[in-house]
Structures are given as C-alpha cells and as structure tokens.
Amino acid sequence: MNTLIAQLRHRLVVSCQAYPGEPMRSPDTMRRVALAAAHGGAAGIRAQGLADISAIRGAVDLPLIGLWKDGDDDVFITPTLEHALSVARAGAHIVALDGTARPRPDGRTLADTIAAVHQLTGALVMADCSTLAEGIDAAAAGADLVGTTLSGYTAYTSKQPGPDLDLVARLASSVDVPVVAEGRIHTPAHAAQALRAGAWTVVVGTAITHPSTITGWFAAAMASVAPTPTNI
Numbered sequence: 001m002n003t004l005i006a007q008l009r010h011r012l013v014v015s016c017q018a019y020p021g022e023p024m025r026s027p028d029t030m031r032r033v034a035l036a037a038a039h040g041g042a043a044g045i046r047a048q049g050l051a052d053i054s055a056i057r058g059a060v061d062l063p064l065i066g067l068w069k070d071g072d073d074d075v076f077i078t079p080t081l082e083h084a085l086s087v088a089r090a091g092a093h094i095v096a097l098d099g100t101a102r103p104r105p106d107g108r109t110l111a112d113t114i115a116a117v118h119q120l121t122g123a124l125v126m127a128d129c130s131t132l133a134e135g136i137d138a139a140a141a142g143a144d145l146v147g148t149t150l151s152g153y154t155a156y157t158s159k160q161p162g163p164d165l166d167l168v169a170r171l172a173s174s175v176d177v178p179v180v181a182e183g184r185i186h187t188p189a190h191a192a193q194a195l196r197a198g199a200w201t202v203v204v205g206t207a208i209t210h211p212s213t214i215t216g217w218f219a220a221a222m223a224s225v226a227p228t229p230t231n232i
C-alpha cells in the first residue's frame with residue numbers, strides 16, 4: 001500500500017475551491033483555507049487549478065489531491081493528459097481526473113491517460129466517477145483510488161440532496177482500490193455514514209470551505225419560517 005494512501009485511511013480530506021468570479025478565488029486565500037483545514041485536523045487537501053495547487057503544496061505538509069477544471073465539455077475535471085501532467089508538476093501527489101467513460105477531449109482512453117501519468121510523473125491517480133460501472137472500469141484501468149465525485153453531475157445520474165452512499169457501498173464491495181466518498185457530504189454524520197458504507201477516505205468541500213453556500217443554507221432555513229406576532 002502506498003504510504004500517502006495509507007495516511008488517508010478513515011481520515012478527512014478537505015476540498016478547498018473557489019469558483020470563477022467569487023471573492024475567495026485567489027491562490028493565497030485557498031492556501032490559507034487549506035492551512036485552516038490542516039489546523040482543524042484534515043489529513044489531506046483537494047485543490048483546483050495550478051496556482052492553488054502550487055501555493056498549497058508549498059504551505060501545507062499533507063497529501064494533496066489536485067485537479068484542473070477546464071472547458072465547457074462534459075469532461076471538465078482534468079480533461080486531458082496535458083492537464084493531468086500539469087497538475088502533477090504543480091505539486092499534486094494525487095491527480096484527480098474524470099473517470100467516466102465519456103470521450104475525452106484529447107481522444108485518449110482513461111487507461112492510457114493513467115498509465116502516462118504514472119510513467120511520466122510518479123503521481124497517483126484518483127478517478128472521479130458517477131456510477132458503479134465507471135468505478136469498476138476505472139480501477140481496471142489502473143486508477144489508484146476511485147471517487148464518487150461525479151454522481152449527480154453526469155447527464156445519466158440523478159443528483160440526490162445528500163451524498164450517494166449507495167454508490168460508496170457498492171463500489172467498496174466491488175473494487176480492490178480505496179474508495180473516496182465525495183460529493184454533497186454536508187454534515188459530520190454524512191462523513192461517518194460514508195466510512196460505515198466502506199469509504200477509505202471522505203472528501204468534504206462546500207460544507208467546510210464555501211461560505212457563500214453555507215450562508216445560503218442558513219438564510220433559506222430562516223426565510224422558510226414565517227414570522228408570527230410573537231417574533232416580529
């Protein structure tokens with residue numbers, strides 16, 4: 001077992017991402033968010049974009065999962081081999097890439113892409129999948145970890161309000177590589193359920209590192225309470 005993967009066993013990975021146009025979209029801000037997550041007990045960090053990956057790698061001494069979201073195509077998470085090599089060279093220990101069966105913009109297969117990342121960089125590969133079949137195929141294609149990241153984000157999967165724990169459980173009993181529970185893990189209880197379902201590690205993003213969304217959750221819950229004469 002690779003030591004980085006062993007370090008993540010039953011531990012929390014915090015995804016530190018801000019989206020285009022958002023106030024927190026800056027490598028230095030994400031570096032600080034990652035440091036805060038490390039301070040709070042995160043065992044690993046997931047980060048998007050070469051500048052963020054590089055800034056976080058220089059500051060936080062934890063396993064780093066890197067990705068590069070690019071393009072308007074269906075396949076947008078580290079869509080090509082060139083993206084994957086850049087992510088590894090920016091400092092990611094683990095390159096997260098689209099692990100679905102959809103055609104990739106550079107025409108390479110998932111297996112070729114994974115083999116080239118291994119050969120040329122020595123980084124590990126996490127395949128972001130949306131179904132059981134994709135996870136099984138990604139493991140067979142050489143992925144070091146398979147994640148449920150894309151469940152609910154492909155045209156052929158439906159988005160549940162919470163995490164896809166059923167997919168976590170079915171993957172965990174079907175593949176020999178560690179399963180990463182990721183996507184809509186919004187509470188500590190969800191994270192514990194994901195471990196019970198067989199996840200090796202759990203990635204939490206929005207619920208820890210995206211204040212705009214979290215603020216929206218609180219505001220919506222409060223807006224749904226109609227004022228009464230006693231609380232006006």
Ligand SMILES: CC(=O)N[C@H](C=O)[C@@H](O)[C@H](O)[C@H](O)COP(=O)(O)O
Pocket residue numbers: 015017067149150153182183184185203204205206207
């Ligand atoms: C589908 C997609 O693009 N997922 C991205 C992958 O890196 C991120 O936007 C998510 O924040 C991440 O997966 C963590 O999930 P959540 O924020 O739900 O805890």
